[in-house]
Amino acid sequence: MARLPRLCLPGVPQHIIQRGIDRQACFLSEKDFVAYAYWLDKSAREYQVAIHAWVFMTNHVHLLVTPLTEEGSSRMMQSLGRDYVRYFNHTYERTGSLWEGRFKSCLVDAEDYLLVCQRYIELNPVRAGMVAAPEDYTWSSYKANGLGQQIKLWTPHPVYVQLGATARERAAAYRELFIGYIDGRLIDQIRKAANRGTVLGNDRFKQNIRGQSICSDP
Numbered sequence: 001m002a003r004l005p006r007l008c009l010p011g012v013p014q015h016i017i018q019r020g021i022d023r024q025a026c027f028l029s030e031k032d033f034v035a036y037a038y039w040l041d042k043s044a045r046e047y048q049v050a051i052h053a054w055v056f057m058t059n060h061v062h063l064l065v066t067p068l069t070e071e072g073s074s075r076m077m078q079s080l081g082r083d084y085v086r087y088f089n090h091t092y093e094r095t096g097s098l099w100e101g102r103f104k105s106c107l108v109d110a111e112d113y114l115l116v117c118q119r120y121i122e123l124n125p126v127r128a129g130m131v132a133a134p135e136d137y138t139w140s141s142y143k144a145n146g147l148g149q150q151i152k153l154w155t156p157h158p159v160y161v162q163l164g165a166t167a168r169e170r171a172a173a174y175r176e177l178f179i180g181y182i183d184g185r186l187i188d189q190i191r192k193a194a195n196r197g198t199v200l201g202n203d204r205f206k207q208n209i210r211g212q213s214i215c216s217d218p
Contacts, residue, residue, distance in 0.1 A: 016061075019099065020100060047072045051154065
């Protein structure tokens with residue numbers, strides 16, 4: 001069966017999900033998380049992709065990124081996948097694939113959905129019952145977005161920057177967004193858009209990108 005074309009557009013954020021094959025663990029130690037973060041940062045810089053939010057779970061990864069080129073995200077994920085799988089297989093004396101086919105992705109309407117998508121990503125460990133609060137989980141972008149820590153991997157999106165005049169103000173305003181819960185219907189909408197490779201946005205956003213964002217993985 002032919003692969004469906006991926007929606008991608010330079011300058012438009014993408015929510016990416018990468019899962020371990022058969023939902024098996026793709027991180028077995030702290031060193032694995034460190035290695036994945038290293039290869040992600042390296043490939044993002046090489047292929048000109050800004051990373052705004054992330055969470056590395058035991059058996060899957062969520063990323064919110066903005067590519068500067070049409071194939072930036074796909075090339076970044078291909079490079080990252082090769083390097084990390086090579087490391088993982090060598091470390092654990094295994095062979096074969098680690099990832100469950102192609103990564104999932106969708107375009108994100110920055111104006112209306114970027115910050116809620118970031119919250120969804122950073123709240124993954126809380127929904128999974130792994131921690132009580134997002135700041136308690138090491139391997140997410142919350143420490144950058146919510147606590148103002150400077151992390152090499154992180155590039156704040158302009159929508160985030162508009163939250164305040166200083167880094168402290170932006171972090172404080174961002175933390176306030178976490179006081180309430182994300183509506184279950186919105187969570188379902190975020191999940192469906194990424195898993196189906198469609199669009200997370202309002203009708204105007206969908207109309208604006210229609211016909212100009214279909215591409216194939218390189």
